[in-house]
Amino acid sequence: MDTRELKPTNCHFCGYLCAFTATVEDGRVIDLEPDTSRYPYDEKIVRGCRRWRMNLDVLDDPNRINWPLRRKGERGSNEWERVSWDEALDDIAARLSALAEEHGPATLASAIGGPHASFWPLHRFMSLFGSPNNMGIGQICWNPRIWMDALTFGWTVEADIDPNVTEAVFIWGTNPAQSDNSAFWRSLIGISKSEVPLVVVDPRRTQVAARADLWLAVKPGTDCTLALGLAHVIIAEDLVDHGFVERWCHGFDELVEHVKPYTPEAVAQVCGLDPDDIVRAARIFGKARASVLVSGRGVDQVGPDVAPTHRAICCLRAITGNVDKPGACVLAEMSDFTPEVDLEMSASMTDEQKAACLNTPYTPLQCYEGYERACALTERLGRRLPVRYLTSAHPDLVLKAMLEGDPYPVRALIVEATNPLVTYADTHRVFAALSSLDLLVVIEYYMTPTASLADYVLPAAGAVERPTFQAHGGVANIAYGGPAAVEPYYERKTDYDVFRELGLRLGQADCWPDETLQGAYARTLADAGVTWEQYCATGLYWRPPAFAKHELLGEDGKPAGFATTTGKIELACEILGELGGDRLPTPSPRAAIPPLRGTADGDDGTESVLAAADDAGAAEADGADAAEGLILITGARKQPYNASMFLSNPDFRAGYPDPLVEVSPRTATRLGLAEGDRVVLANEKGEASFILKTAPMRDDVVSADYGWWFPEREPGAPGFGGIWESNINTLTDCSVAGGEAMIGTWSYNAIHCTIRKDEGSTA
Numbered sequence: 001m002d003t004r005e006l007k008p009t010n011c012h013f014c015g016y017l018c019a020f021t022a023t024v025e026d027g028r029v030i031d032l033e034p035d036t037s038r039y040p041y042d043e044k045i046v047r048g049c050r051r052w053r054m055n056l057d058v059l060d061d062p063n064r065i066n067w068p069l070r071r072k073g074e075r076g077s078n079e080w081e082r083v084s085w086d087e088a089l090d091d092i093a094a095r096l097s098a099l100a101e102e103h104g105p106a107t108l109a110s111a112i113g114g115p116h117a118s119f120w121p122l123h124r125f126m127s128l129f130g131s132p133n134n135m136g137i138g139q140i141c142w143n144p145r146i147w148m149d150a151l152t153f154g155w156t157v158e159a160d161i162d163p164n165v166t167e168a169v170f171i172w173g174t175n176p177a178q179s180d181n182s183a184f185w186r187s188l189i190g191i192s193k194s195e196v197p198l199v200v201v202d203p204r205r206t207q208v209a210a211r212a213d214l215w216l217a218v219k220p221g222t223d224c225t226l227a228l229g230l231a232h233v234i235i236a237e238d239l240v241d242h243g244f245v246e247r248w249c250h251g252f253d254e255l256v257e258h259v260k261p262y263t264p265e266a267v268a269q270v271c272g273l274d275p276d277d278i279v280r281a282a283r284i285f286g287k288a289r290a291s292v293l294v295s296g297r298g299v300d301q302v303g304p305d306v307a308p309t310h311r312a313i314c315c316l317r318a319i320t321g322n323v324d325k326p327g328a329c330v331l332a333e334m335s336d337f338t339p340e341v342d343l344e345m346s347a348s349m350t351d352e353q354k355a356a357c358l359n360t361p362y363t364p365l366q367c368y369e370g371y372e373r374a375c376a377l378t379e380r381l382g383r384r385l386p387v388r389y390l391t392s393a394h395p396d397l398v399l400k401a402m403l404e405g406d407p408y409p410v411r412a413l414i415v416e417a418t419n420p421l422v423t424y425a426d427t428h429r430v431f432a433a434l435s436s437l438d439l440l441v442v443i444e445y446y447m448t449p450t451a452s453l454a455d456y457v458l459p460a461a462g463a464v465e466r467p468t469f470q471a472h473g474g475v476a477n478i479a480y481g482g483p484a485a486v487e488p489y490y491e492r493k494t495d496y497d498v499f500r501e502l503g504l505r506l507g508q509a510d511c512w513p514d515e516t517l518q519g520a521y522a523r524t525l526a527d528a529g530v531t532w533e534q535y536c537a538t539g540l541y542w543r544p545p546a547f548a549k550h551e552l553l554g555e556d557g558k559p560a561g562f563a564t565t566t567g568k569i570e571l572a573c574e575i576l577g578e579l580g581g582d583r584l585p586t587p588s589p590r591a592a593i594p595p596l597r598g599t600a601d602g603d604d605g606t607e608s609v610l611a612a613a614d615d616a617g618a619a620e621a622d623g624a625d626a627a628e629g630l631i632l633i634t635g636a637r638k639q640p641y642n643a644s645m646f647l648s649n650p651d652f653r654a655g656y657p658d659p660l661v662e663v664s665p666r667t668a669t670r671l672g673l674a675e676g677d678r679v680v681l682a683n684e685k686g687e688a689s690f691i692l693k694t695a696p697m698r699d700d701v702v703s704a705d706y707g708w709w710f711p712e713r714e715p716g717a718p719g720f721g722g723i724w725e726s727n728i729n730t731l732t733d734c735s736v737a738g739g740e741a742m743i744g745t746w747s748y749n750a751i752h753c754t755i756r757k758d759e760g761s762t763a
């Protein structure tokens with residue numbers, strides 16, 4: 001008798017969660033095929049992806065962790081004993097209670113990574129435990145855009161590329177050909193073949209830059225200045241949408257004054273561009289009836305310039321009337337299903353528990369007080385941002401509390417779906433801090449370098465073994481995913497089960513009513529009037545938002561406006577001013593326009609700006625690009641890898657065996673280096689080894705891979721899977737003092753480094 005069954009399920013090796021049909025026999029998946037009847041409804045996405053077939057191998061990979069493991073030898077010795085779940089969770093719960101008793105609940109921190117799982121179960125556990133110290137990647141991924149959109153427009157905006165309406169597309173610091181590899185990238189290929197102008201701002205000539213009508217090879221870290229330069233031209237050439245600005249924007253006159261010095265010539269000097277290209281780009285953006293602008297990690301990870309760059313981009317959209325308009329961008333809606341903010345149950349925290357957040361007073365926006373101020377505004381239109389991501393504790397402060405007990409000791413850490421020894425900044429410090437803990441619990445698929453340091457490694461169930469529900473933090477009315485095809489193999493558990501079962505041991509029973517993750521998702525959907533079965537049938541819950549929602553009349557007969565202090569789009573942002581920040585977007589000193597020297601050269605000061613800009617080289621010497629004048633950018637996405645994942649796949653490694661660093665051919669020649677050389681990148685934080693590759697990009701920029709370790713080696717001491725060899729985060733730093741003032745963003749791009757040939761080895 002054939003006992004095979006066909007089951008719908010999803011991949012979760014990237015954020016798309018493509019739909020599959022699994023052939024299941026005796027509780028095991030024996031085959032997977034793309035399912036085009038469910039979201040994202042496109043077989044080409046899957047077939048064009050090199051990862052999807054890995055789902056079968058990963059399910060039963062002999063290197064997967066299948067049982068709870070407890071440390072037997074010295075920390076990091078990679079000696080383990082298998083224990084039962086009850087033994088592991090009883091002991092972890094008891095030790096957490098004892099630590100909380102001694103130091104207070106904030107002594108427990110957590111760490112997360114990219115969007116590999118639903119993180120609200122961890123956040124709910126933390127809220128109920130009473131700790132505000134969840135740490136993550138928020139400050140350098142997602143938060144800056146969400147925060148600055150919310151403060152400027154009252155909520156987040158999404159790009160609305162519509163080939164029938166959109167008349168200009170700007171791609172700014174993002175390379176979807178490698179990072180997205182899917183529907184969005186294919187829509188850009190379509191745009192590049194059409195009449196719609198495509199402008200790309202990126203120091204590297206990426207695949208999208210190669211297809212662009214205009215490529216602005218900006219000097220890393222100077223994007224805010226460039227955006228203000230575009231605003232200058234748009235205002236000077238009167239490409240402003242005056243009707244929209246007068247009706248809906250606050251602070252336009254101030255912005256006009258503010259951008260006066262940002263002439264194309266002055267901006268070109270700072271950004272290393274041709275002034276004519278700046279004018280051309282501004283005209284393209286300003287003249288189109290609908291312009292769309294998509295930004296990415298290139299502007300999310302430039303430390304002090306993060307907030308002003310996003311704000312300047314928001315201003316560009318606003319002064320040209322490209323807000324909540326078809327073909328430009330759309331203000332998202334709160335989810336109809338239970339939003340993240342309720343799922344994470346942060347409201348259950350006491351004021352005293354919130355006040356213990358390590359961010360206070362270092363980052364006045366990214367902390368509970370900042371959140372509550374911002375939320376008081378967005379709530380006017382019924383919108384609530386998730387709390388936990390946007391208050392996530394700054395790694396610098398968490399590491400300090402671990403290492404120095406200052407301002408109180410953080411003694412325990414739960415790590416879910418991240419590999420901080422490779423992906424967090426300043427590996428040496430992360431290593432020292434994690435090694436110093438009383439209790440380190442890592443929930444993982446594999447024995448990563450981070451897991452090898454743990455007291456307990458708990459086996460996580462992956463996609464196919466668990467239901468999925470990708471909901472973008474509840475800031476948009478969309479969720480996608482589907483059911484599990486099989487029960488978790490061996491003794492793996494979903495992350496949800498781990499946190500629920502820990503929670504039950506710590507008196508949280510009332511807040512975990514659903515025995516399973518699927519039950520919890522079904523409850524979430526019930527708020528939207530949809531059943532789990534209905535959701536699984538299409539793999540998508542989506543309601544398209546309307547446009548021009550600010551015009552909608554409320555019960556008082558007045559238009560809704562925007563959920564900001566003034567009810568308008570805030571070109572001059574009042575809440576940022578109240579928090580001690582800049583009301584108008586202002587770049588950090590390294591990207592500042594040189595000050596005007598008197599007015600003798602002319603009324604508009606242009607020539608004096610140019611004279612001053614000649615001195616810019618001197619200013620550079622004390623900034624990011626001293627030494628050999630090189631500027632390091634890190635982590636440009638490359639298929640088929642994802643951060644520190646998939647390096648053990650033999651096919652992937654055969655095609656991409658070594659960590660690479662890229663420079664332009666001219667820079668290689670200047671440095672006396674050749675393609676294939678083994679080189680060492682170094683700065684005051686550390687050094688790492690790479691193979692040199694030449695690529696079309698801006699001269700003097702060095703672009704290094706991130707995520708490299710060597711899973712084929714021993715993960716524990718002394719080498720920890722090779723994390724000290726080619727791990728670019730041994731050169732990065734997350735000090736809160738050097739970061740962006742409101743959110744605390746540190747720099748993975750626009751960093752100082754030197755490069756030398758590794759004479760000791762041959763590639």
Ligand SMILES: Nc1nc2c(c(=O)[nH]1)N[C@H]1C(S)=C(S)[C@@H](COP(=O)(O)OP(=O)(O)OC[C@H]3O[C@@H](n4cnc5c(=O)[nH]c(N)nc54)[C@H](O)[C@@H]3O)O[C@H]1N2
Nearest residue numbers: 173174175179220221296297298636637638639642643749
């Ligand atoms: N293959 C693969 N895909 C991934 C990931 C992965 O690790 N691998 N990670 C996922 C995650 S977590 C994220 S956040 C997304 C990120 O997705 P993207 O935002 O698309 O990230 P990248 O592809 O690295 O593109 C960033 C671009 O910014 C450029 N850049 C660097 N510094 C600057 C600068 O100062 N100014 C400007 N204008 N540009 C600059 C880089 O050259 C690079 O081309 O990708 C996701 N997708």
Ligand SMILES: Nc1nc2c(c(=O)[nH]1)N[C@H]1C(S)=C(S)[C@@H](COP(=O)(O)OP(=O)(O)OC[C@H]3O[C@@H](n4cnc5c(=O)[nH]c(N)nc54)[C@H](O)[C@@H]3O)O[C@H]1N2
Nearest residue numbers: 113114116117141417418419423443460635643644645748
């Ligand atoms: N220098 C530099 N550093 C960076 C970046 C950069 O561009 N440059 N990018 C930053 C960005 S944007 C991001 S998002 C981070 C990404 O950083 P991470 O998320 O830490 O990177 P990954 O290598 O994807 O690590 C994910 C780990 O979680 C495990 N895992 C995957 N899925 C699950 C799951 O469902 N449950 C559990 N329990 N475990 C799971 C995997 O086995 C893997 O070891 O890196 C950041 N670090």
Ligand code: SF4
Nearest residue numbers: 011014017018049052
């Ligand atoms: S890795 Fe991403 S694009 Fe590829 S099949 Fe999985 S979900 Fe789809």
Ligand SMILES: [Mo]
Nearest residue numbers: 114137140141
């Ligand atoms: Mo990310």
